[in-house]
Amino acid sequence: MLPTQRLSPKNQVTIPREARALLLAGDVDHVRGMRHGIPKPPAGELFPVLLLMTEKELQRREQKILDDQSLTPEQRLTLVTSLNGEMAMMAIDAQHRVVLPAHLVAYLGLERDIFFVCTNSTIQVWNPTHYLRWSDRDAGPSYNPALNAYLMI
Numbered sequence: 001m002l003p004t005q006r007l008s009p010k011n012q013v014t015i016p017r018e019a020r021a022l023l024l025a026g027d028v029d030h031v032r033g034m035r036h037g038i039p040k041p042p043a044g045e046l047f048p049v050l051l052l053m054t055e056k057e058l059q060r061r062e063q064k065i066l067d068d069q070s071l072t073p074e075q076r077l078t079l080v081t082s083l084n085g086e087m088a089m090m091a092i093d094a095q096h097r098v099v100l101p102a103h104l105v106a107y108l109g110l111e112r113d114i115f116f117v118c119t120n121s122t123i124q125v126w127n128p129t130h131y132l133r134w135s136d137r138d139a140g141p142s143y144n145p146a147l148n149a150y151l152m153i
Helices: 017-024 055-067 073-086 102-108 128-135 145-151
Strands: 012-014 030-040 045-053 088-091 097-099 113-118 123-126
Touching: 017 113, 030 055, 030 073, 030 102, 030 123, 030 128, 045 055, 045 102, 045 128, 055 073, 088 097, 113 128, 123 128
Parallel strands: none
Antiparallel strands: 012 097, 030 045, 030 088, 045 123, 113 123
């Protein structure tokens, strides 16, 4: 069973503790979020996920696009426009809660429970059912040969 957070009837959810260090760096009072999809190899089934990041992280990613000399100016414009055009701004209250817009709740197919994956730069918001199918965690013990090489250091 996954450790999940509960979505309120008003689409409000508490950001998990493991993500709060990311949010507390620099007086963060909002996050930016965009719809995304993560494929599952080998078939490539695409699973919906919501990516949350700070404004500073969004700016860092935009600058990375602008600095990529392998892209034409038109490609840079297209990518920066796509990145920013997809973003929704969500305020964070003093209790570390955020209200997810209804269109993002519908995109993820959320009903009550939410699963968070926290990285050093983003928070991934998953429908727990989708995450279990994507990760194969419902199939038994987790073993990823590619990841294992990094865990056995």
